[in-house]
Amino acid sequence: MLVGSSSTHSIREIFGKNLIDNDDAIRKVSISGIAEHSRLIKGIIYPESIESLRKCISDAYKNNIPVYPVSCGNNWGYGRSCPPVNDCIIINLKKLNKISNFDAELGSVEVEPGVTQGQLAKFLENTNWMMDCTGAGPDTSIIGNILERGFGHSPLGYRTRHFAVTKVVMANGDVCDLTTPGRFIGRVGFSAGLHELFTQNNIGVVVGIRLELVARQEESLRCIIKLNHKSSISKYIDAMRLLKAEQTITALPHIGNHYRMLGIFHQFDFDRKSSNLTFTEEELAELLKKYKLSPWMSSFAVLGSSSVAKAKAKRIKRQLKGIAKVYIISYSTLNRINKITNWLAKHVKWLPKINTINSNVEDIYHAMGIFEGIPNNVALKGCYWRNKQSTPRTDIDPIENGCGFMWVAPSLPMLGADVEKFMDLTEQEFNKYNFELAVTLTAVTSMLCQAIISVYYDASSVEETQKAKKLVESLRELYSKNKWIPYRRAVDEMPLDQYHYETGAVWLRKIIKKSVDKNNIISPGRYEFKE
Ligand SMILES: Cc1cc2nc3c(=O)[nH]c(=O)nc-3n(C[C@H](O)[C@H](O)[C@H](O)COP(=O)(O)OP(=O)(O)OC[C@H]3O[C@@H](n4cnc5c(N)ncnc54)[C@H](O)[C@@H]3O)c2cc1C
Structure with a gap:
């Protein structure tokens, strides 16, 4: 499933001035922090709007160029923003950082990928609600953490049970809106069963999620x-x-x-x-x-x-x-x-x-x-x-x-x-x-x-x-x-060696991924197996 670029255009021609490829920037993202592990990176892009992200993904799709989206890229201890395979373009989403649709009665809020824990905590400071918080600090994201199935400390700390994806940019650049009609009351409607599909599966670039909040108590x-x-x-x-x-x-x-x-x-x-x-x-x-x-x-x-x-x-x-x-x-x-x-x-x-x-x-x-x-x-x-x-x-x-x-x-x-x-x-x-x-x-x-x-x-x-x-x-x-299966893996393990458990899940994931990203341009190798 791994792909290389088959484009006749240079990467610079395709992405223009949005592409950052100076040595210092490339060095930083190519190092995972996992022992001596590193990967060759073609460049970094920081989209400033969903429209520019959409264009960038669609250009990558047309030219068969692998991209590796990260929210803030602070996946410390598991690989930072370093991809599993060489020659990716890192799409860092930290500039998409809007907080919206705060529901002060029901206790939920919508965030983009660049929204950090620190930013959301500040936003909620004088409200009756607080966020579930991880130990990774104020500069880490909400979305990247959830997509990695991270967990926090509060009663909503099992985070993957308390969010809903609202918007995704698919591999071909189409925007898929998963918002349910009416006020958010949890996982209902036709999207109810789809949300966790976006965790550790590289199904698309997630640009919005709605998050449940913890009530402040007496x-x-x-x-x-x-x-x-x-x-x-x-x-x-x-x-x-x-x-x-x-x-x-x-x-x-x-x-x-x-x-x-x-x-x-x-x-x-x-x-x-x-x-x-x-x-x-x-x-x-x-x-x-x-x-x-x-x-x-x-x-x-x-x-x-x-x-x-x-x-x-x-x-x-x-x-x-x-x-x-x-x-x-x-x-x-x-x-x-x-x-x-x-x-x-x-x-x-x-x-x-x-x-x-x-x-x-x-x-x-x-x-x-x-x-x-x-x-x-x-x-x-x-x-x-x-x-x-x-x-x-x-x-x-x-x-x-x-x-x-x-x-x-x-x-x-x-x-x-x-x-x-x-x-x-x-x-x-x-x-x-x-x-x-x-x-x-x-x-x-x-x-x-x-x-x-x-x-x-x-x-x-x-x-x-x-x-x-x-x-x-x-x-x-x-x-x-001993069948103590990891809930999350580090980048140096990926693509993964053959795995003898959960064969049905491995088979189904591959089919789903192929159907939405036929050339595997989004995060190739991530939670995937060596062919
Ligand atoms: C001291 C310390 C304490 C920590 N404590 C915790 C803790 O309590 N709980 C915990 O879970 N982790 C913890 N971590 C690990 C890690 O730092 C956090 O999980 C952190 O939130 C991940 O970085 P990030 O939020 O910037 O995510 P990112 O690095 O942006 O994202 C992680 C991965 O998710 C995928 N991804 C991200 N955004 C998107 C997107 N929009 N679309 C598609 N795919 C995407 C990418 O593959 C990316 O590599 C800790 C680390 C340290 C050093």
Whole structure:
């Protein structure tokens, strides 16, 4: 299905001055950030209107030129805006960034691909509604994330269940309008079953979606959970399954292990005395003590009227008794504490460690803002774990700043014993390759536990980069063997090797794609298999 250009015109003649192909711009988009993976890129186009996008896609179609549409192109850890195959034109849609048709009564809004989390959060600031927010920060898109089947933290965090595609530019340049008549009330009408078809299937260039919003509620509690022991993870998963099934917890609680949490506050120390490549048990214990971290930590929001939220918090505490310490604090109290430490840092500078305390409180406060629909870049700090050249920064693309990290995203059943087995086998692989295992486990539903494994490496070392890549490959093999299927894949895996599961789905997807994009010009190779 992969195509090359069979056009007799040069790409410059076809796309004119809209095509950007200077070396610096090309270099940036050709690097995926996944170990040494990169692709040859023919150019980049930033359409400023749906009409100019339509023309560009239709020209690509007529001339059989592969295009790779991205929304903001910040698909960090999975490949940024780098396509799976060589010789594509990147269509970056960040200039199509209109927010429209906000329904303040029903709680929905329409966005274009360039709308970022930060932009939508600002738009909703003084309304009764907030957006579901991911940890990827204010500069990432809503549409790109949903089309990759990304997930957030709120009760609407299983995002692919809470959106509807409104407009798509098809491979031949036709615009397909999928809006249902009347006010949006969910997935109804003839388009009801079509929306998820646009996720991970390269069916067209999506230029509009309608998004459900989360209602702001009287009480917004933060539930902070610290597991007593590393081995308590199995009991925690079983307890969360029940709490999710009975809807005491409607949000998507993410739990992170020690290395995942440590990465926010600390960097790997390459110069320390110990000859071990990774930290010893003693070194790790000391660091956890220093930052008051436990082997596993989670935080999420419990929303509702004051009495309902408090009753839910009480129930969560009871169910986790003996497994974890549970702390409950309201977001408004956190806000007050943050204001006080800010004030002290400014006016009572002689207080011992006030700057460190203030900066830690600020990080925690911002991290907790995610549950209030306020995105922030705090999580980007973790990408610097093995970055030798830079201390953590939140104001720059981490890959441009030399960070080495890759995600692997296997989906697990929400069963303690399975998750325990998964953790044991994963840890064995990390130990073989001498890397620190950082992981988050998210209770997406009472059935689905989504793991995100982070492999951090020193990108300035060729040897370490290759070792990290080998670790990722062995993890992929391990997970496939155990039927822990990834919910999302990185670009270096694509086009994919032969796959022995879901043969019916693979067959049907191919037929659908062929019928709407016969020469496969839109995102060739993405979630497709090698011929
Ligand atoms: C610290 C950190 C935390 C993160 N936390 C999360 C998290 O909590 N949840 C999560 O899901 N991810 C997370 N990520 C991963 C990733 O950065 C986000 O998913 C991010 O939203 C993806 O980038 P983007 O929104 O710019 O999408 P893009 O890069 O624009 O899009 C992703 C892909 O979707 C396709 N695509 C995009 N737009 C279109 C379109 N309009 N039409 C057709 N195809 C299109 C393209 O193939 C593209 O490569 C995190 C990353 C980091 C570094």
